[in-house]
Amino acid sequence: MMAEQTLRQWLLTDTPSSRRHAKLSALYQGWLTFRSNTMAMVGLGILLLLMLIAAAAPILSPHDPFVQDLGNRLAPLGTEGHILGTDSLGRDILSRLIYGARITLYIVALVALIAPIAGLLVGTVSGYAGGWVDVVLMRITDIFLAFPRLVLALAFVAALGAGIENAVLAISLTAWPPYARIARAETLTIRSSDYIAAIRLQGAGALRIITQHIWPLCISSLIVRVTLDMAGIILAAAGLGFLGLGAQPPSPEWGAMISEGRRFILDHWWVATMPGLAIFTVSLAFNLLGDGLRDVLDPKAGE
């Protein structure tokens, strides 16, 4: 008890004793702000639960998600052994949802890595170099921004072929431009600051300035934007899956499951309804979390 009290005091001190101390203190105060936002905490809770479910999928799921049981197809909700019923091939819907969580997290994680890094590269180079490099890179960014995203992703997948990895690539290709814009704007303000001039006088090269001094400062606004975008990424991935262009059967991807259940929607509504609820819950959680993070990291943007 005593130790905890002092830890709290140490974290909330006005006079940090070292750089790490100051950093941890700022982090803790951000967490306190975040914690007071109930909806954001709900979002975080749902996502932690989702990760847990995905990690423990083999333990949690009552059945093998791929095993068919044609004698027991389209069993309704609450059937013994199949709480959420079975699909058109007699596969347990709950188990498929649980394994589907892995696919959803996999897609989101990949896109959330690829797109912001690509955007960060383009944006910082463009902002730091200026001149014609800036003009060309920003024009390219504008062209991608001018495209309707889903239609562009469709065309990319058409060219690359259907599949999860290609869906990830297509979504990333349509998702990076906003990050480039943000990173460029941040770079422009940082570039002309005094401490960058000081580092340059000390002999630091462009590469060192960008990677060591500009990137770290762009991260927080990028994180907020990525979290807010994740719901959109999930919806886009589910949309591609629904169109048959993302994960391929028999993969238990949620969008593909909806597409499968669509044929029986009027008589066996649960087959398409359950995966839709899962998508809705997860993207809602990301939206709530993103709103909360924005309030902590970028208080100006919220009202």
Added chain:
Amino acid sequence: MALSNNTKEGRRPLPPWIKTTLLTLGSIAVTMLGLLFITFIIGRVMPIDPVLAIVGERASQSTYDAVFQELGLDKPLIVQFGYYIWDVLHLDFGTSLLNARPVSEDIARVFPATLELATLGIFFGVVLGVPLGVLAAVRKGSWIDQIARVVALVGYSMPIFWLGLMGLLIFYGILGWVGGPGRVGIFYVDVVPSVTGMILVDSILDRNWDVFKDAFSHIILPSALLGYYSLAYISRMTRSFMLEQLSAEYVTTARVKGMSEWDVIWKHAFKNIRVQLITVIALSYANLLEGSVLTEIIFSWPGIGSYITTALLSADMNAVLGGTVVVGLIFILLNILSDLLYKVFDPRAR
């Protein structure tokens, strides 16, 4: 005359409006060129051999070579790109592999259906979204603000194709209030002559009220769903624009003068956000065109979204790329239009 004098170099500096116009036109041209370049590249990296798709697998080598040359595939890429632009400028997107008809004709046939759907959708979005946003701003923190927040949050988080399925299940399957998938019931197909391609308009022109009623019962659900998605965005933007105005000093002055709250809100504050709202509405209209891709599939709506996806699944590349270019161009045009409207109506932006 004045223009030709001014564009000659070295005489006198260009008047600012000509300079802005030229710059805008230039950036539009570059953006459109970029769009065409991307679709061109996509068409080139396709795993499908365009020659084989035409001649078939059993054609002789000489036939293959002839078609190869006819398509211009032996030329350098940059020349092929030039041909491509030339074709697109003449609205020639090639022929569909599925039905051997020109893609441009197909698109002209399916596009009115999408236009009809998206227009009715944006109508719902504006009519409901703007008042909701204004109310949420005026009564900030009240229950109506909370409802507006939840409505928007759910709109941002719900997969549109799933909401469409649920809508069909409830309003068509269980309640039977609306027509099912498709544009009209089977008895009304091709009853009214197609003038505009939009069945609601065509049936009014033909004074065939039975068809109008049936078509309306089919379009109401998908367009209401699309409207919901634009409502989520429009109401949020309206709310934040209004909040900004309501905290301004002129609003306090108007209130101190004893002006009624209604007049303060609608005659002063709302008047000042109209320009911003127009641009938001133009942008959501563009987004609706995209949202209609998935909605059209759920409702078997024969629009451009259905057209692109059907073509995609049967590897009909000319149709896919033609559709993509058309949607992309409309998207860009709407973006430019929203910019222009802003400049025309907002004296500060001139």
